[in-house]
Amino acid sequence: MPRSKKPSSHKAPQVAIIGAGIAGIACARTLAQAGMHVTVFEKSRGCGGRMSTRRSPFGDFDHGAQYFTMRDPRFEAALATTAGTIKRWSANTVRVMDANGQVLATTGRPNDAHWVPVPGMNALVKAWATPLQDGSIPGCDVKLQTRVTQLEKVNGKWCLQVENGEQQQGFDHVVLAIPSAQAQTLLADSGLMPDWQSKIADVLVDPCWTLMLAYPQASQPGLSHLGPHWNVARSTHHRISWVARESSKPGRSAIERWTVQASPQWSQEHVDDAPDRVIAKLTKAFGEITGIRVTPSHAEVHRWLYAQTRRPLGQPFLHDATQQVSVCGDWCLGNRVENGFISGLELALAIAEA
DSSP states (O other), X not given: OOOOOOOSSSSOOEEEEEOOBHHHHHHHHHXXXXXXXXXXXXXXXXSBTTXXXXXXXXXXXXXXXXXXXXXXXXXXXXXXXXXXXXEEOOOSOEEEEOTTSOEEEEOOSOSSOOEEESSOTHHHHHHHHHHHHSSSSTTOEEEOSOOEEEEEEETTEEEEEETTSOEEXXXXXXEEOXXXXXXXXXXXXXXXXXXXXXXXXXXXXXXXXXXXXXEGXXXXXXXXXXXXXXXXXXXXXXXXXXXXXXXXXXXXXXXXXXXXXXXXXXXXHTTTSOHHHHHHHHHHHHHHXXXXXXXXXEEEEEEEEEEEEEEOOSSSEEEETTTTEEEEXXXXXXXXXXXXXXXXXHHHHHHHHO
């Protein structure tokens, strides 16, 4: 990530970043390299956001973002700093399937190379967050399992109210690197009304149910895999939009595993369904597309309430210079992994320049 000149002030500015996805960590690293003290607050047990990896007895699943592309040279330059973590995913075919598993189009290898971190999607953000966590960058920290519930100004400094009743004080600037709906709620709960808050309300982000299936029986002698000979497919099935063989990705376990992502419309219609019901319906649809009708040894689902941006903000970030509060995230520019990176990077550069 580009380095900026350190501030001339003897006391480094204190910045609180809420959210440890790729946007939040990109912003944190860039600000730390500019000489600021950064504290990242993350409600989950690890960094990554939707670049997450779910463990199972049969191997891991990338149950959020499936891969990323490199279109922006700044993103490519940042990835070069962790080159050993990134591998190209050469999926043998990318197909578009109808509801009955018939091929509508075969695109071969995609125009944009598909890249994945190893051993899982969360490895990239974890690698970038490590210097903030292990003391390599003095004054910086990542606080996991720490949900921020309210923001307020105390003696001209930001005070963060945490869910367990604690307070984190003394911040000059606050960055919300969380989904748009969550950012809007936190601002409202804190009684904050930046001039640009109405712009966040115009952003639309769809939910997504993700199904994870494992078939260790495919590893029996004489079987290399079950079902189709392709590894990735986009689908027009009313329930499913994407299926991918996890074991086809580099650096993964060889046990046959599939990640299945429901369509935005179906996910919205069934957003409050019980997990068991979602598993049954998506497994049935998966069998219709792939021909795999064997009972899986492992099946679980994860519901992403904010997954795919349908209507982005249209600019990389929002910043209130008077109140010193900002927002960033992939939803500002789209839904690609590199959208999140660029959003966090550009916000950090704007803060550092100011």
